[in-house]
Amino acid sequence: MGIGDVVLLATPQTGSTVEQLTGLLAASNSRQGYTVQDDGTISIPNVGRVQVSGMTLEEAEAELFQRLVENQIDPTFSLEIAEFNSKKVSIGGAVTQPTVAPITLTPLYLDEALSAAGGITVEDQDYASVRIYRDGTLYQVPLRDLYSNNGLRRIQLVDGDSVFVDTAYELDLAQAYFEQQIRISEFRQASRVAALNELNSEMSIRRNALGEARDNYMTRLELDSVDRDYVYLTGEVDSQARYPLPFGKTASLADALYSNGGVPTETGNVREIYVLRGSPDPREFGAVTAWQLDARDATNFMLATRFELRPNDVIFVAEQPVTRWGRVISQITPSLITSAASAATN
Incomplete structure (x- = not known):
């Protein structure tokens, strides 16, 4: 699961004793959808924010179960994904309807993505190709090979892939399309780097301030300028x-x-x-x-x-x-010695 996905939480719905005895509530549940926020959490009343981004459905269920138990809430529930918005593939070019296809729990393959865009509309297959842009690398599959090779049609697409169907006469359009995708990817990466640098700078400033305060306090402690008991x-x-x-x-x-x-x-x-x-x-x-x-x-x-x-x-x-007693003797003895010495001299 990721940011933007919508999860559906179903919990048992309570009712009167008569309704329970007649079985009217046997299949009745309270269902509520929650969108995964920018911080990767969903906010559930009486529970708080629960981290689910990056988890599988089973891991999210285990985390939610633990949080419900901690808050002394009946941990009877079911969790499912209602909308997939975090992982997607864009399809454009010579297709009936350019679209963005979500990646759900079921793997998304190339032929299914092209079908989701309404199919390919090129007339001359000899001069057409399907291009896949993934992580800065461009892969090209000639259209005639795509139709003749079942393995190529079952290429599994992953989050962030861009699929573009073009002909030999539309290479400029394909180039512009992929350049746009590259710029978007670079912009997002630059934004992440800038945010990370800002965070590191802030942490460095705070760490230095804490270190300076600690050194000043230790110096005051050594100089006995700190109030102590x-x-x-x-x-x-x-x-x-x-x-x-x-x-x-x-x-x-x-x-x-x-x-x-x-x-x-x-x-x-x-x-x-x-x-x-x-x-x-x-x-x-x-x-x-x-x-x-x-x-x-x-x-x-x-x-x-x-x-x-x-x-x-x-x-x-x-x-x-x-x-x-020993200290009294030690004080008296020098006096006795001095008196004896004076008497001997006289």
Whole structure:
């Protein structure tokens, strides 16, 4: 199927119970024709646009069945092609009635196309020929050979073919006819190329604009000129730092701790991991809520993967008692050494 074809959709027609019992609706269907639009679709009420161009009738039925099921509509229907307008063959020259013959589900052969134009009207068959123009190539069949060779009469025509019957005295007319067909074909091709170039240019402009916007955003992000929310890590952590909350999703206590190297087990007290959160109410300035996590038990640490952080939270890890004592000793020892040295000098 192609653009311009008319498809006929038949669906069961509902009626009263009496009509159904008497069988009056047994062969009654609601039939509606739809023309394949320029975008290759047909527009069906309550279903929307369904792509059918380039499909066989069976493929279109399968696609329509799926769309009806998706929209919770009874998928009982039949589909057929009512008019063939997308594929055609033109017949001209020395024929009774120059015409355009559609190509339907049944193949179209040369003798049938000539019959559709009312037959050939030349008087002298020795000087007549049938010319077929297809995809930029011209094929010529002498008329006497056409009548004597059944295989030539059964040449199958395809979409876009042009058939012209002429005599030796009408070659100029045939040439003008085919030149016109060539110009039409070239014009359509040029239009397609121009449309494709325009589309590529527009896509390139949009792609460059998106790339430039992305680069500008990354530069602003590197220069810290983008408004972001942070969580602050302090105490016995690998390094005192601020953890940027990710865009568009939440972050947990575990995310912040392990992005900074985790808790140093030599100095950090895993029993005392605190999250401090100030009150959002300006009237409660200074009010702080604190949560403590005892991570000695691995099952307790699972809570860290579920605890959702908020902007300006403070994560504090206390020091181990031995660490505190060691630091006191390290501060006292230099003083003792200095005092002993001064006494020895005196």
